[in-house]
Amino acid sequence: MKVRLDSQTTAHQDLGPAIHVRGLEKSYKKLEVLRGVDFDVARGSIFALLGSNGAGKTTVVKILSTLLNADAGTVSVNGFDVATQAAAVRGSISLTGQFAAVDEIVNGRENLVLVAKLRRVKDPGRIADELLDRFGLTDAAARKVSTYSGGMRRRLDVAMSLIGNPLVIFLDEPTTGLDPQARIEVWRTVKELAEHGTTVLLTTQQLDEAEQLADQIAILHEGRIIVNGTLSKLKQLLPPAKVEYIEKLPTLEDVFFAIVGDDGNNRDDVARTASSARTQKESR
Numbered sequence: 001m002k003v004r005l006d007s008q009t010t011a012h013q014d015l016g017p018a019i020h021v022r023g024l025e026k027s028y029k030k031l032e033v034l035r036g037v038d039f040d041v042a043r044g045s046i047f048a049l050l051g052s053n054g055a056g057k058t059t060v061v062k063i064l065s066t067l068l069n070a071d072a073g074t075v076s077v078n079g080f081d082v083a084t085q086a087a088a089v090r091g092s093i094s095l096t097g098q099f100a101a102v103d104e105i106v107n108g109r110e111n112l113v114l115v116a117k118l119r120r121v122k123d124p125g126r127i128a129d130e131l132l133d134r135f136g137l138t139d140a141a142a143r144k145v146s147t148y149s150g151g152m153r154r155r156l157d158v159a160m161s162l163i164g165n166p167l168v169i170f171l172d173e174p175t176t177g178l179d180p181q182a183r184i185e186v187w188r189t190v191k192e193l194a195e196h197g198t199t200v201l202l203t204t205q206q207l208d209e210a211e212q213l214a215d216q217i218a219i220l221h222e223g224r225i226i227v228n229g230t231l232s233k234l235k236q237l238l239p240p241a242k243v244e245y246i247e248k249l250p251t252l253e254d255v256f257f258a259i260v261g262d263d264g265n266n267r268d269d270v271a272r273t274a275s276s277a278r279t280q281k282e283s284r
């Protein structure tokens with residue numbers, strides 16, 4: 001689902017983080033999905049929220065983008081409270097949901113022009129053409145979206161989210177289903193956005209994606225953020241390998257499985273799980 005922006009709300013110029021989340025809780029009937037989620041995202045940074053299937057990543061994104069109400073906790077985006085200032089939040093963000101929200105019955109260019117008009121940007125046609133070119137969709141611009149491949153729809157969806165230069169962009173699994181070239185294009189776009197001051201929160205299950213892109217990486221597991229930090233900080237959670245066993249530095253994947261593996265669901269287990277994983281590897 002894509003949040004449509006009715007107007008570009010004036011930025012809230014406080015010096016706090018772009019996204020502030022404290023004590024966030026959400027249950028679906030008896031299923032407690034979020035059990036006290038806390039994190040901050042600095043302005044102009046890229047924040048990757050990692051987690052297994054069903055961890056609650058999309059639930060977090062929906063709450064932060066005002067599509068879903070939380071049961072408890074405080075969330076502000078661009079200084080606006082998602083519960084009490086939802087319209088102002090929507091005016092300063094854009095969301096590319098996990099499943100593409102493009103209009104199938106019109107063509108690619110018309111989708112972009114429509115969003116540009118809704119967001120009241122100047123010269124919608126020119127903006128649409130620039131984005132079509134940037135995402136390699138110029139040749140398909142006049143074709144109905146119903147004829148697009150999954151990757152093309154995804155690229156169009158991401159392109160639509162850039163219209164109007166929102167201050168914060170939420171991308172829920174932005175590269176799922178993309179071929180390597182399109183994936184790199186999305187990565188490049190995300191990096192460019194952050195360089196120009198946009199704050200990006202993305203979810204992913206692809207650990208290399210978080211490694212490539214994120215200034216900060218948080219792992220959501222069993223309803224809470226169990227690790228949150230830079231890539232180098234996350235790698236430090238593993239004990240340094242003895243020199244005779246080092247073939248390569250631990251990857252983020254090693255960190256992830258050490259933390260959320262079968263019996264390693266908290267920080268105290270990290271070292272033990274990691275060291276046992278390494279021992280098993282060595283004995284193979």
Ligand SMILES: Nc1ncnc2c1ncn2[C@@H]1O[C@H](COP(=O)(O)OP(=O)(O)OP(=O)(O)O)[C@@H](O)[C@H]1O
Nearest residue numbers: 028031033051052053054055056057058059060098
């Ligand atoms: N509307 C709903 N009603 C009931 N349960 C839901 C609803 N939405 C999500 N859930 C459940 O909440 C849990 C978290 O779902 P969510 O979609 O947030 O996870 P996710 O981390 O985004 O997963 P994925 O990686 O598969 O996208 C899952 O167990 C899911 O089945």
Ligand SMILES: [Mg+2]
Nearest residue numbers: 057058098172
């Ligand atoms: Mg999801």
